[in-house]
Amino acid sequence: MTTSPLKLVCPTPSLLNDRVQLGHGSGGKMSAALFRDHFLPAFANDALLRLGDGAVVNVGGVDVVVSTDTFVVSPLEFPGGNIGSLAVHGSLNDVAMMGARPVLLATGYVLEEGFSLETLDRIVRSMGDAARLAGVPIVAGDTKVVERGKADGLYINTTCVAVADAELSPSPERARAGDAVIISAPIGRHGMAIMAAREGLAFETTITSDSACLTGLVDRLRTERIDAHVLRDPTRGGVASALNEIAASSCVGIELDESELPVPDDVRAACEVLGLDPLYVANEGVLIAIVDERDAERALRALHAHPLGATARRIGRVTASHPRVVSLRTGLGGMRIVDLLPGDQLPRIC
C-alpha cells in the first residue's frame, strides 16, 4: 500500500469531538454524553440528578412536576400536525409519563425575521386547540425575533407544570423482571411523516404523524388503579432508545417479540426504501407501559377503552438475564440486540 509522509488534517486540527454535532440532538448515546459531560456538572442538584422526563420539587407540601422541551422540527407543518401541536403534546406527554396531572403550560418562541404571519397564525391556533382539548391552559408566553438566516423560521419552547400523583408514580428505575411491556399504538409514524414531508426526499406516502396528547391514556390507567411501573413516550430515538434507557435505569433486560411489534405497512415500506429501522424512528403519540404481569390484561383493557389505545398490545417482557440489554426475538426465531445508536440513524447505501 502506498505510504507517504504527507498527513492530511481537518480544517481545525484539535480534539476529535470539539464541536456540537447533529448527532448530539438525536436522543442517543451522544445526547446522553452531552448532558452528562457538559450540563450536569454545571447545574448539579437533587431534582436534576434524578434525570427524569421532568423534575419533581416540593412546593408548600405539594409535589410539583416541571418539564421543559424545545421544538425545532423541519418542516414546520407536516401531515398530521405542526410544530405548535407537537410542542403542546410533547410537553404534556413528558409530565404524563411521570403519572402527573398537567396544570398549565408556558411557551417561548424564537421567530426568524420574514416569517409568514399567516403560517404563525395556523401554528398558534393549533397550539391553542391542542391545549384546550387537553384541558390545560397556556398561561404565559415570550417571543424573540432574530435576523433573517439566524433561525429556521420558528422554534418553540414549552414548559409544563403539573401536580404529581402519589397513587401513580411510574419511573424508569421501576421495571422488574417478569413485567409485561405494552405499547399503545403502531410505531414509526411521526418520524416517517416528517422524513417524507422533508424537502429532497422524493417518495410519496400517505403517512401522517401520530402526534397526540397521551394524558387521556394515562388517566385510563389511573382510573383503573393500575400501578404502571414505567411509562414512556418513545420520541427521539424511537422505541429502541426508550427501552434501552429503561433497561439501563432499572438494570434489567428487555426482550421484544418482532412479530408483535405494530409497524404499519406504509411505515415499514418507507423504512425499507430508506434503509431505516422503525424501532429507532420517532413517535409523538405512542405510550409504552411496563406493568406487573398480573396487571397486564387489565392495563390492556384500560388502554383499549381509549381511541389512542385501541390497538394496544404486548410487545415483550422484562427479564433478569442480560441486564441493560434490549434484545429482539426475530420473526425467524433468531435473537438480535437492539442497541442504542451512537448518533442519528443514517440511511444505508445497500
Added chain:
Amino acid sequence: MKYLTEYRDAGIARSLIDRIKRTATRPWTLMEVCGGQTHTIVRQGLDELLEGAIEMIHGPGCPVCVTPLEQIDKALTLAARPDVIFTSFGDMLRVPGSDCDLQQVRARGGNVRVVYSPLDALDLARRNPDREVVFFAVGFETTAPANAMAVWRARELGVKNFSVLVSHVTVPPAISAIMESPDNRVQGFLAAGHVCAVMGWTEYELLAAKYRVPIVVTGFEPLDILEGMLMAVEQLEKRTHVVENQYVRSVRREGTPAARLRVEEVFELADRKWRGIGEIPMSGLKLRAEFSEYDAESKFGLGDIRVSEPVECHAGEVLTGKLKPPRCPAFGTRCTPERPLGALMVSAEGACAAYYHLAKYRDEPAETRAAS
C-alpha cells in the same frame, strides 16, 4: 406487505434451516459477499440458528467498509471547502477519516448533505450554480449505473459545477483475492444479488471453474439467504462448483444490458485500493478520459493526497475471514462504535460492530472478550 412478507415467512424459514442442517454432513464455511446480506443475517440471527452447520464469514461487499481512508480524507478535504456542497449517501457520514468524519466537518461549517440518489445531487448543482456540488460516488456495481447516469446527464445538460469523487469497486477481483490468499477458509460464496442484477453472472462462471468453488447468486430477504445457503451446501456435499441463481425474480445471466452499457460508457476499469486490504489490480472503476471534467479529484487537485491505513485496524484480516473481530487487540477498547478505528465498527452490519453488540448480549464485557 406485498413482495416482502412472503420472503420472511417463519415456517418456511424453519423448514429451510432443517434442510440445511440435514444436508450438511460437516460444517461448511460460506461467505456472503454483500453488506446488505450481512445485515439480514445479523438482524435475523441466521448465523446463530445455523450454528454447527454453516459458519458465515462476512464478506467485503459493504461499500462503507471498503472505501479506503485515502478517499475518505479526500472527501473530508472537499467537504471543508467553502465553495463546495458535498453530497453523500447517509452511511458514509460517520466513517472515520484520518482525523475526523463528515459529520464533524459539517459541525465545523462544511456544507455536507445526505442524498438518496446521485441525480438529486445533480439537481442540487443546477439549483446552486454559484457552488460546486460534489457527489461521493462509492459502492459496487450496484450503484455504478446511477452514478454513471448522473455524470452522463450532467454532460448532456451542460452542468459545469457538478463532479464526482469516485471510489467504485467491483466484486469479482475481490473474490479472486480472497480465494488466492494463502490462508483462505471460504468454501462457497453467496454472490450479491443486486450486483448481479446489473452485471449478470458470466464473470462468476470463470471464477467458479478456476477456484472450484460454488457461487450462488442470492437475494437479501431471510428466505433468499437461507435458500442460497442450502443451494451452496448441496453443491459442496455433491462436490460441484457451478454458478447457480437463487435470486431468479431479479437476476438474469446477462444482467441489465442498458445499465451495463451506461456504466461502460462513463467508467473504465482501474486499480483500486480497498480499505484494510490494499490495492487490488483492476478492481475498481474510474471515469473515462472524456468525462474527466466531472472527476472531483482532478478538478480540485486532490491527486497528492496519499494516506496509509492505521496500523492498529485489522479490517483486512476481518474482511477476508482470517481474524474474528473479538480477537483484534483494539476490539472494544481502543475501537468502539463511538470511537471507531475503522469502518467495520461503524455501521450495524459491519462485522466488528455486530460482534461488539453480541459480546454485550453474552454478558461478557467486550474488553474481557478482546483479551481472551
